[in-house]
Amino acid sequence: MTYEIFIADRAFSSWSLRGWLMFETFGIPCKTTVLGLYTGTFKEDLEPVYPARTVPVMRTPDGILVGDTLAMAETLAERHPDAGMWPEDPAARGLARWMVAEMHSGYGALRSECPMQLLHQYEGFAVSDAVAADLARIEEMWALARSRHGSGGDWLFGEWSLADVFFAPVAARIAGYGLPVGADAAAYVANMLADPAFRRWRAMGQTVSYDPVPYAKDLPTTAWPGPAPIPAKAVASGPSVNAACPYSGKPVTDFMEMDGKVYGFCNPFCRDKTVQDPAAWPKFMAMAG
Numbered sequence: 001m002t003y004e005i006f007i008a009d010r011a012f013s014s015w016s017l018r019g020w021l022m023f024e025t026f027g028i029p030c031k032t033t034v035l036g037l038y039t040g041t042f043k044e045d046l047e048p049v050y051p052a053r054t055v056p057v058m059r060t061p062d063g064i065l066v067g068d069t070l071a072m073a074e075t076l077a078e079r080h081p082d083a084g085m086w087p088e089d090p091a092a093r094g095l096a097r098w099m100v101a102e103m104h105s106g107y108g109a110l111r112s113e114c115p116m117q118l119l120h121q122y123e124g125f126a127v128s129d130a131v132a133a134d135l136a137r138i139e140e141m142w143a144l145a146r147s148r149h150g151s152g153g154d155w156l157f158g159e160w161s162l163a164d165v166f167f168a169p170v171a172a173r174i175a176g177y178g179l180p181v182g183a184d185a186a187a188y189v190a191n192m193l194a195d196p197a198f199r200r201w202r203a204m205g206q207t208v209s210y211d212p213v214p215y216a217k218d219l220p221t222t223a224w225p226g227p228a229p230i231p232a233k234a235v236a237s238g239p240s241v242n243a244a245c246p247y248s249g250k251p252v253t254d255f256m257e258m259d260g261k262v263y264g265f266c267n268p269f270c271r272d273k274t275v276q277d278p279a280a281w282p283k284f285m286a287m288a289g
Helices: 014-025 069-079 090-105 108-113 129-149 161-178 183-194 196-205 268-276 283-289
Strands: 003-007 032-036 057-059 063-065 233-236 253-260 261-265
Touching: 003 014, 014 063, 014 069, 014 161, 014 196, 063 069, 069 090, 069 161, 090 129, 090 161, 108 129, 108 161, 161 183, 183 196, 196 268, 233 268, 233 283, 253 268, 261 268, 261 283
Parallel strands: 003 032
Antiparallel strands: 003 057, 057 063, 233 253, 253 261
């Protein structure tokens, strides 16, 4: 048996992003089940994971249900002590836990006025005093972590940790609303947007269309500020250069074109997530050469 994580719509569920990144970035296998927030059946869909009222929720291999990302993080860190989920140094680990807890319970203005959306960047978003105060505090804590413990890499504590997992949706909000931050914070946001796991999450979110779009603002938009994906498009038929799906190994039934070549996949989702950002998917890129 393996872990199972229940999440909501990838393009909008910041809590789900945190939960999924815990598994994806620390190499912990899990099965993912998506419960749509906007289907009208969300309450009923949660019944198999009672008493959960929100997502994400995880089911451990031995059948224990754990809800809330903070509880999930601590449970996984206990069960996988060699995964390096928290910084090894006690001072760094203490600060990382502090920052995660503060993010988990704080920054209410940023969260309410700038709900996460991974579709595009808004132009001309008016930053309230409350959001500006949240951003100032976030920059203060990011700078503190980087100055004290960040010399070993590009993340808050050098190496990737649960602190980065929890601040990934914050970086997404800064990007999605074009929020003003200093050069160091902007560099951290750019690093997050370029991270392959983050790009895979966003690519999967882009496979779903919404009408109406949740949390839409009456503002002009521009392209998402992350790395520009390799151009690709879905096509109706092959033949493809591959006979087996690069992800499942199953026979191909759905197709995409990139750089003048046609590639096959075992279902529309495998194809569509790849179309959105081919370079985010190592198995596909290894096959495509």
